[in-house]
Amino acid sequence: MxxxxxxxxxxxxxxxxxxxxxxxxxxxxxxxxxxxxxxxxxxxxxxxxxxxxxxxxxxxxxxxxxxxxxxxxxxxxxxxxxxxxxxxxxxxxxxxxxxxxxxxxxxxxxxxxxxxxxxxxxxxxxxxxxxxxxxxxxxxxxxxxxxxxxxxxxxxxxxxxxxxxxxxxxxxxxxxxxxxxxxxxxxxxxxxxxxxxxxxxxxxxxxxxxxxxxxxxxxxxxxxxxxxxxxxxxxxxxxxxxxxxxxxxGAKNYIAVLPDANMEASVANIMGSVYGCAGQRCLAGSVIVAVGEAYEPLKAELLKRASSLRVGYGLDESTQMGTVISSAAKERIHRMVDQGVQEGAQLLLDGRNIKVEGYEDGTFVGPTILDGVQPQMTVAREEIFGPVMSLMHVPDFETAIEVINKSHYGNAASLFTSSGKAAREFKYRVRAGNIGINVGVAAATASFPFGGQRDxxxxxxxxxxxxxxxxxxxxxxxxxxxx
Amino acid sequence: MLNSFGSIFAFAIALEAQMRDYYQAIGAVERAKDADKRRQNLERVRRENVTEIKLEPIDGLDEADYVLNLDGAESQRNAEGLALRFYQDVAPKINVREAQRALERCAKQYEAYLA
Incomplete structure (x- = not known):
């Protein structure tokens, strides 16, 4: 029993x-x-x-x-x-x-x-x-x-x-x-x-x-x-x-990447933010906003790194991403990805049909990337709570801030840059409770208050x-x- | 695979357990104690320095490059050399300074053995 x-x-x-x-x-x-x-x-x-x-x-x-x-x-x-x-x-x-x-x-x-x-x-x-x-x-x-x-x-x-x-x-x-x-x-x-x-x-x-x-x-x-x-x-x-x-x-956390960011270090950290805990954390990066010339190199590096993530049972030390919580969650995430495609996003990396040897019935969703995401799309507005990255390309920093501030959520937002001026501007203007500068998971430590803004x-x-x-x-x- | 903070530390902890048993078997009592102390220290460092906001995938390391061979007349020197190389290779891959320092300290001890 x-x-x-x-x-x-x-x-x-x-x-x-x-x-x-x-x-x-x-x-x-x-x-x-x-x-x-x-x-x-x-x-x-x-x-x-x-x-x-x-x-x-x-x-x-x-x-x-x-x-x-x-x-x-x-x-x-x-x-x-x-x-x-x-x-x-x-x-x-x-x-x-x-x-x-x-x-x-x-x-x-x-x-x-x-x-x-x-x-x-x-x-x-x-x-x-x-x-x-x-x-x-x-x-x-x-x-x-x-x-x-x-x-x-x-x-x-x-x-x-x-x-x-x-x-x-x-x-x-x-x-x-x-x-x-x-x-x-x-x-x-x-x-x-x-x-x-x-x-x-x-x-x-x-x-x-x-x-x-x-x-x-x-x-x-x-x-x-x-x-x-x-x-x-x-x-x-x-x-x-x-x-x-x-x-x-809930949350819909945006990560903006400027062309002057250290791309390799940024992508490594973004991987942890988007795919850590299979995307099931309220501080998970969800929408990556590539600014101007950052787009092409960022897209290439994100795809390379996400494609090589090792998905498996968490008790195996070499597993880099585990499962989502349930088959219901898995189905919901699949539906969100479908909806993103229906609304015009391109599926750059599809993790929906992943099979993990020895755990064929497990509720795994592989790393997924939707490209060409626009602010009005459901995948850009609503929480997915799964390992799905929505990649958005905007022309400049101002547009990035504008897009982020249109979200009805405000838990976290991050900026990857080497510009102190841009970092300060981002921190000052973005309406989120937790701001990361070159940090994709802006998690308050125990002696600091933790909470978001807006919804x-x-x-x-x-x-x-x-x-x-x-x-x-x-x-x-x-x-x-x-x- | 040595592709994460935990997998690197798990490998290091297992390596020190192997070294401890090996030193004990050949009667190198002090070095066996050192290896066990390193093992315990690595367990503590793993526990205290696993930092959620800096957990990132690690690449460029292959576990097969660091498999101990404890047979043969030169086994001790070879094993210590391999352990030194392991710690020298993995320490720069760890992005939490205190954890990196613990691995560097292990490397220094093996370096001293081999000097």
Whole structure:
């Protein structure tokens, strides 16, 4: 019988009473790894109530003691590093290096949370009036929750949970039902930490569980990472129920390349941006905007490098690109490529019929390049979330900026150039939350805030960095006079 | 294939495990300890320096060029020479300085053995 993923509520592993389950499938081998419960609303309620009950005691644990849990969690993650990476590969399909990179980024968030005793401090001003002092203190708020996606099943939960609990809140996590195993392993480590019961809780499921979290009166704030349509619903629902919310949505990331760019180094980095994680990351480069004379040499080099990428099972160290998450995702990507061709793009490299020996049923999509893409085409406007590069040729830098700023998304944009002036202009004018200069994956590190603009982000405070301290705490003002 | 950050480090880690076992078999105790220390260090460096934003495909290296042959009278010197060449070849291909430095340090140790 297939193993069923458990939930972690009030310090114990519990079986769900779900009536339906989602199969967790290794996308390369098609092996069913487990079944993920679609937790009923009552189980979400149990998790939230456990977190709520734990809050008052947990916030009184000294912040230095709370931070110690993070040091121990970091050690555990380092010790289990390779196991975690292998598990991510198994359920997500990315390469081993990409999984290692994900775990590393997750650990960096834990390290950031260990610094909470320093960065959570308030501030004070003497004599705001004669003999009166004023102080701002940061206080935790209660139960926070996160609803996290399949593409970074370990890293994204670690953007939120460590800082939330170290600032004194309690937490409920609902991971993607497609990749619940990495999170389950994370909770095994949290269980070993011996945190007080109810401080961290794990529930599984899909839309119903997510709605139950957002509508629950005892949840004070929600972090979400996923697609734009869902992010919009999360934002609206949380606002309706009076919660703090940070909802990170989809993306359509443009990479402009000027003729003065170092072409060889640029293309190597663009390969990682477009085809890394098989294009399934919110910072993946999607539309390559070749400016003027950059077009021909760039096109030739992109085609050469993309054609030679080794596609395979992520557990093989020599694999340079793994699978997409599911057969449904594969079909959707195929349809998007078809649509691009129908709308006039030329298929320079077709990865749709790729076969990987030994993994014939795997959900592989090979590196694909559509050339002659125009701004109005669907492939230039909508998120593909797969290993598909849309190559666009524009006459000049101004047009490149204009095209990029017409996108309704604004997660990331990159420029490859050797001109400092162009780089500054790009950074200044492009409407995206993350700008890369000669960097194709403009990923904020743990001590910087991460979030997009326009339809890529709904909310005020971004994830990570000092924004996360603001998100997870409220500032209380004390005005005092001693008579 | 040596075509990624991970594949290069996996190969280096396996190479040091082979060298450690070989040194142990011929009674070169100190060098066996060195090889094991290098192996552990490479595992740590791989873990700490795998940088998502700089993961790029690597080309121009062939694993077949670095297969150890530990048979024969000159095997130790040959193996150390091959290990030196491996580290000298792969270090410039790695785009994360701390990881590159670890590989360069391995090369220096083999260079010292051969001096």
């Amino acid at each position: 297939t193993r069923r993923v458990k939930q972690y509520i009030n310090g114990s592993w519990v079986e769900s009473n779900a009536s339906t389950y989602t199969p967790v499938i290794n996308p390369a081998t098609c092996e069913v790894l487990a079944e993920c419960p679609d937790a009923p609303v009552s189980e979400v309620d149990q998790a939230v109530k456990a977190a709520s009950a734990a809050f008052e005691d947990w916030r009184r644990i000294p912040v230095l003691s709370r931070a110690q849990y993070m040091f121990r969690l970091k050690t555990m993650l380092e010790e289990r590093f390779e196991d975690i990476a292998a598990l991510i590969v198994s359920e997500n399909g990315k390469t081993r290096d990409e999984a290692r990179g994900e775990v590393r980024r997750g650990i960096e968030s834990v390290e950031f949370a260990a610094s909470v005793p320093t960065i959570m401090r308030g501030y004070r001003l003497e004599d705001v009036s004669s003999g009166i002092d004023e102080t701002a203190e940061r206080q935790p708020l209660g139960v926070f929750a996160a609803i996290t996606p399949f593409n970074f099943p370990m890293m994204v939960p670690l953007w939120f949970l460590p800082t939330a609990i170290t600032t004194g809140n309690t937490f409920v996590l609902k991971p993607s039902p497609q990749t619940p195993l990495s999170t389950e392993l994370l909770f095994e480590l949290l269980d070993e930490l011996d945190l007080p019961e109810g401080v961290v809780n794990l529930v599984n499921g899909g839309k119903d569980a997510a709605m139950a979290i957002m509508e629950h009166a005892e949840v004070v704030g929600v972090s979400f990472v996923g697609s734009t349509p869902v992010a919009r619903i999360v934002y609206e629902t949380c606002a309706k129920y009076g919660k703090r919310v940070q909802a990170q949505g 890529s982000f709904f909310g005020d405070l971004h994830g990570q960095g000092l924004d996360s301290i603001e998100f997870y705490t409220d500032k209380k003002i004390l005005i005092e006079r001693w008579l």
